[in-house]
Amino acid sequence: MDKILSTFKIKSSNPGTWIGKEALNSDQVITSYSPVDGKKIAEVSITTKDQFDTVIEQASIAQKQWSQMTAPQRGEIVRQYGNLLREYKDDLGYLVSYEMGKSFQEGKGEVQEMIDICDFAVGLSRQLYGLTMHSERPLHRMYEQWHPLGIVGIISAFNFPVAVWSWNTALAWVCGNVCIWKPSEKTPITALACQELFSRVLEANNLPQGISCVITGDKEVGQWLTSNNNVNLISATGSTAMGRAVGADVAKRFGKTILELGGNNALIVSSKANLKSAIMATVFGAVGTCGQRCTSTRRLLVHEGIYNEFISALKKAYAGLKIGSPLDESNHIGPLIDEQAVQQFNDTIAKIKETKHEVIVEGKSITIDGNSSHCYVHPGVYAVEKDNPLTKQEVFAPILYVIKYKTLDEAIHIQNDVPQGLSSALFTTDLQESEYFLSHKGSDCGIANINIGTSGAEIGGAFGGEKETGGGRESGSDAWKGYMRRQTNTINYSNELPLAQGIKFDI
Ligand code: NAD
Numbered sequence: 001m002d003k004i005l006s007t008f009k010i011k012s013s014n015p016g017t018w019i020g021k022e023a024l025n026s027d028q029v030i031t032s033y034s035p036v037d038g039k040k041i042a043e044v045s046i047t048t049k050d051q052f053d054t055v056i057e058q059a060s061i062a063q064k065q066w067s068q069m070t071a072p073q074r075g076e077i078v079r080q081y082g083n084l085l086r087e088y089k090d091d092l093g094y095l096v097s098y099e100m101g102k103s104f105q106e107g108k109g110e111v112q113e114m115i116d117i118c119d120f121a122v123g124l125s126r127q128l129y130g131l132t133m134h135s136e137r138p139l140h141r142m143y144e145q146w147h148p149l150g151i152v153g154i155i156s157a158f159n160f161p162v163a164v165w166s167w168n169t170a171l172a173w174v175c176g177n178v179c180i181w182k183p184s185e186k187t188p189i190t191a192l193a194c195q196e197l198f199s200r201v202l203e204a205n206n207l208p209q210g211i212s213c214v215i216t217g218d219k220e221v222g223q224w225l226t227s228n229n230n231v232n233l234i235s236a237t238g239s240t241a242m243g244r245a246v247g248a249d250v251a252k253r254f255g256k257t258i259l260e261l262g263g264n265n266a267l268i269v270s271s272k273a274n275l276k277s278a279i280m281a282t283v284f285g286a287v288g289t290c291g292q293r294c295t296s297t298r299r300l301l302v303h304e305g306i307y308n309e310f311i312s313a314l315k316k317a318y319a320g321l322k323i324g325s326p327l328d329e330s331n332h333i334g335p336l337i338d339e340q341a342v343q344q345f346n347d348t349i350a351k352i353k354e355t356k357h358e359v360i361v362e363g364k365s366i367t368i369d370g371n372s373s374h375c376y377v378h379p380g381v382y383a384v385e386k387d388n389p390l391t392k393q394e395v396f397a398p399i400l401y402v403i404k405y406k407t408l409d410e411a412i413h414i415q416n417d418v419p420q421g422l423s424s425a426l427f428t429t430d431l432q433e434s435e436y437f438l439s440h441k442g443s444d445c446g447i448a449n450i451n452i453g454t455s456g457a458e459i460g461g462a463f464g465g466e467k468e469t470g471g472g473r474e475s476g477s478d479a480w481k482g483y484m485r486r487q488t489n490t491i492n493y494s495n496e497l498p499l500a501q502g503i504k505f506d507i
Contacts, residue, residue, distance in 0.1 A: 020209020075125025
C-alpha cells in the first residue's frame, strides 16, 4: 500500500485543499481508515473558509482562459488525462478498493469507467451541437448554441469515490467549465490521487491550476459550495436527505443542480424468466459492493408460479458466497464502509424482526479471522409483506426484501410504489411483458432493464432517476447539456423589422 500511496504523492499527513498542484494545509484533519483491515491510511486537512474563498477566486480566473480554448482543445486535455488513468488503472483501482472496501475488480472497474467517460468526452468535444430552426419571419435565421456555465461544484458520495466525479468533470471540462470537487469525507484519499494525476496534465500543458480544485470536509464545507453565487452548477451525488438540503440551498439563489440521490431498486422475476440469469443478476445486484450501490437490488418481486423454485436456488447461491478482504479476488463480498453502516444494517434487521417476515438468509455482522476491521456482514434475505414500510426506505447495506406477486400489473405497482425512482429490472422472455414494462404504464424509474439486473450501468446512457432520486442525468446521451447554458439566436438579414406573431407597430 505504501508504494501505491507514494505513486500518488500521498503522505501520512496531507493538505486537503488543492488548486491544481497548489496545496493549502490547515490544522484540522480527517483521518481515513480502511474498512478492509481497519488500519489508518492517512490524514487529510479540512478546508477552511479562507481557503475556500481562494479556491473560488482561482477557479474564476482559470475559467476565463479555459473557456477561451476551443472545445476540441479542451478535449485533448481530457484525452491526456484518460491516458494517464490507463497507466495507473491498477494502482488507483487498488486504492479505491482499499479506501472504500469494494472488490479490487470493482475498483479497477471504477477506473475503467473514468477512462471510458474521458473517451466519451473527447468525442463529445467535437459534438456540442445546437439546433437550427426555421424562423416565422422572412429573411431571418434562428438557431441555438451552447455556452459554458462557469464553475461546476461536484459533491460526491463514498460508494463511487472516483467514477462519479469523472462522469461530471470530464463532461464539464470539455463544455468549458472548471470544477471544484468536494469528495466524501469517508474517501478523501482517492480524490487526492485523482487530483495528483490531473495536475500533471495541467502542468505539462501549462494551463491554469484552477481548472481542477479539491476541497475537503463534511457538509459544512459542502454548504459553502452550494450557497456560493459564483458556483453556477452543483452536481451532488448522495442520500436523498442531502439532496433535499442541497436542492433548497441552490434553488434559493437560482443556481442549477444535477441531483443523483438514493435508489430503492426492484428486480422482477416473471414466470417466463431465464431463472439462471435472474439468480445471477439478483445475487450480484443485492450483495455486490456489499449492497452499497445506488443501483443495488433492494427488492425482489417473484412470480408465485416459480417462487419456491427460485427461492431455493437463491438460498443455494447465497450459501456459496465468500466474504472477506476485497483485495483477495476469490471473495465475493467485502466490508461495509464503516461501523456506523454496520449498526444501521443490524438495526434494520432488528426492525424487520418486529414485522411479519420469513428469514430466507439471516443477515448478521461477522468477524474475519486475523482482521481487525469491524465492518464485515453476512448479507440477509427476508420475505416480507408487500406493504411493509421498511421496503419503502433505502438502507445502504446488503438486505434484500422478497415479495411474491400474481400479475405483472401487481408487480409493477409494487415496484413503483416507493418514493425513489432510480433503477428497475424485469427478467422475462415474453415480448409482451417486456414491452409493457418499458411502456409509460410500466417502470417509473430513470433506468429500466430487461434481462439485466438493476446495477451496473454503462457510461453511454444518461444515468439518473426520478422522484426522490432527484431527476438529474449524468454521463452519456445528451447529459452534457446540463453543464452548459442554451442560447437562442435570431438574426435578421433583411432591411425590414417584422415582429413576431405578425404584430404591427407602425411609427
Ligand atoms: P451522503 O448524503 O451522506 O453524502 C454525500 C456527499 O454529500 C458527501 O460528500 C457529504 O459530505 C455531502 N453532504 C451531505 N450533506 C450536505 C449538505 N447539506 N450540503 C452539502 N453537502 C452535503 O451520502 P453517502 O453516504 O456518501 O452515499 C450514499 C448515498 O448516495 C446513498 O443514498 C446512495 O443511493 C447515493 N448515491 C446515489 C447515486 C446516484 O447516482 N443516484 C450514486 C451514488 C450514491
